Amino acid sequence: MNGIHNVRGDCPEFPAVLERVFAFAASVQQYMEAGLAGHGLSRARATVVWLVYRGGPQTQRALAQAIGVTARNVTALVDGLEESGFVRRVAHPEDRRALLVQLTDQGRAVTAGLAAEYERHSAYLFAGLPDEQVRQFVATMDMVMGRLTQVATAIEGR
Amino acid sequence: MNGIHNVRGDCPEFPAVLERVFAFAASVQQYMEAGLAGHGLSRARATVVWLVYRGGPQTQRALAQAIGVTARNVTALVDGLEESGFVRRVAHPEDRRALLVQLTDQGRAVTAGLAAEYERHSAYLFAGLPDEQVRQFVATMDMVMGRLTQVATAIEGR
DNA sequence: GAACATTGTGTATGCCATTCACTATGTATA
């Protein structure tokens, strides 16, 4: 639990690094949501669509666990997605309680288009940077992400 | 407007970089909101408190412009912050229409504590990394952020 | 003094997310 100690806090070369990370995260999310909105999706609904796109037809319960929200919430999200024609609820073949969430053709098409769009943007965003720098950037993100969850669980346990 | 072109999309060394950036952003925001929640603040309310902490007493209109939301929304946020004792509304000395949002002693104390906490965590998050790597990480974030706004405005203008 | 702009807020609406209660179904147990 120790290790959370002032190591670089007084170094003048890194003014408020975390603050800039926050700004970066906000910027990224804003960009992401703008792209989604252009295709008629919100962040929350897109998460559902993306999971189904990746993992195939799934139970709402499974989606809730994957996203980390209440089952009730997923019901509402799927309600919206069904109304706007992105997904469909079909009966589970073995469990009569459960429903499988399935992409419609439209849903699949939009998701594929979205993925392609992000792929294009991604290439532009990192264009001109040496491969080594991009690789290290990703590595640093991963490391920070790992430590973030450590800190989060440390806060959890007070 | 060109330049958004497939440059690295087919390079196997960078699988879905943007996807990982999205995950990173989500992780950061989740961490940030957890910290704020520990001090009784939400992201939206914390933004207001932070701006007042940094920029001194301000008009609600100014806050709305700084955050990029409706004036009506700021009214609601300040309502909540006032009720929970973080800020106070005082009359503007020159403009009788306007109200200045001011931190209470409690608000100032909580904000200072929060800043200190994030400072500590920041030191931990990047501990052990060579200064050069951290500097380059920040530089890359800045560059990507700049290009993100370019892409966003490009989307804006269709 | 009249026309216009600005500041804040009431009302209504919508999305995201939660809790609690409930039905229908599945599973295990005595």
Next chain:
DNA sequence: TATACATAGTGAATGGCATACACAATGTTC
């Protein structure tokens, strides 16, 4: 087999964030 328990989905109610529209009070300009 009957009973108890667990699971999947949803109705009802609540709360935060954010918007649009309308409006009163005040400031500014001509």
